[in-house]
Amino acid sequence: MLDYCMFSMKEITGLELSPKKVEYLKLLFRKGGVVRTTDISSSLKVDPSTTTKTISDLASIGLVDYTPYRGAELTEAGRKYAEFLVNRHNILTLMLSHYGLSSEETCEEVSRFESFVSRSAIDKICCSMGHPSVGGCGRIDHAFCDVS
Amino acid sequence: MLDYCMFSMKEITGLELSPKKVEYLKLLFRKGGVVRTTDISSSLKVDPSTTTKTISDLASIGLVDYTPYRGAELTEAGRKYAEFLVNRHNILTLMLSHYGLSSEETCEEVSRFESFVSRSAIDKICCSMGHPSVGGCGRIDHAFCDVS
DNA sequence: TGTTAAATTTGGGGTATATGCAAATTATTT
């Protein structure tokens, strides 16, 4: 259990986490509070043992507080990181929705590639769209936009 | 050496190849004709042995004609697939360039995530932009747009 | 409270992607 985190929001590139870890973080953010292994594994449709391993990884880098047999919860750093991830998803979804894709399509596409879009790109896209408060899949916060 | 290909352009989703294999195919397309292992490995900054392995993989699925110690060349199917890959890159680059990113940034971002954007999304984006003939990184062909 | 049932973790194993090094091989050049 770490009380520090290898990521300080100021130096986030947005490219630190693998696609699956991004999914886990967004899920923990959506659920809020302590989330049980089974809950996660059934949401993500993976074996519980896979969840245990991934959550342990996230805990080892300080994004998650994990108590074995109890559950997992975002740390403060994890929550901030997850906020960025959700914003990124929503901004990209909003952007793509301007090109004739349906809502489901848009979300599906973005879910596939979002992990590879940098924070600085997101900042610029967000700025260029006038800092919209509602994205394709939910509200957008602007606490993490560099370019305001 | 296969004269058939597991991909028929009509059923292409755009998600068949890993990011690195996409790079190889786009490179072979740009270079044209028979390309030597060293040429590829120096362009992509990987060890020649890595290139040999990847090219062999591409040959095994019928996208590349490969003669050991001689070089690699796209098959007809490979050329068509690579055309799609280049178009996808150019369309996505053009799209992103509308959001305040510089040319280099745009190309860099797209290169990171393009492998995860489906052909059907590209078709729609392309259609929505009015089938532009020039993208962010080069010309765009429309032979592969479903929605014309 | 002890026993069972459910949830969870551990350990092992597997696939896919991607990489490099060293040694062996093939091609080219002289």
Added chain:
DNA sequence: AAATAATTTGCATATACCCCAAATTTAACA
């Protein structure tokens, strides 16, 4: 033909996923 350059093969590593079976822990309940 011998030397050199290019290339391949075999081996090894690393990351990111994944699942299964066995062991463990927690929770329930009788």
